[in-house]
Amino acid sequence: MSTQTKQIGKYKVEVIRDKCISAASCVAIAPKVFALDEAEIAIIVSQDGHDDETKLLAAQSCPTMAVIVTNTETGERVWPPQGED
Numbered sequence: 519m520s521t522q523t524k525q526i527g528k529y530k531v532e533v534i535r536d537k538c539i540s541a542a543s544c545v546a547i548a549p550k551v552f553a554l555d556e557a558e559i560a561i562i563v564s565q566d567g568h569d570d571e572t573k574l575l576a577a578q579s580c581p582t583m584a585v586i587v588t589n590t591e592t593g594e595r596v597w598p599p600q601g602e603d
């Protein structure tokens with residue numbers, strides 16, 4: 519994985535925009551990773567603004583499970599739990 523030199527962790531976060539209800543708890547927990555765009559929908563501003571633990575906490579804070587966390591080393595989905603989206 520030496521090509522992803524900028525990434526400080528192994529977790530990648532994504533926002534399912536259709537699920538986002540603008541609660542902004544992800545932004546509150548990880549403001550260097552998440553932001554709200556002009557439509558008040560969360561966007562990813564950087565994958566390496568916070569460490570993996572903080573990114574996962576931010577994802578888990580989302581009331582609609584709109585944030586998906588993937589382990590880029592194993593390809594496994596870390597959050598949300600399988601079968602709950």
Ligand code: SF4
Nearest residue numbers: 538539541542544580
């Ligand atoms: S916590 Fe979830 S619903 Fe709230 S802004 Fe972030 S992605 Fe959207």
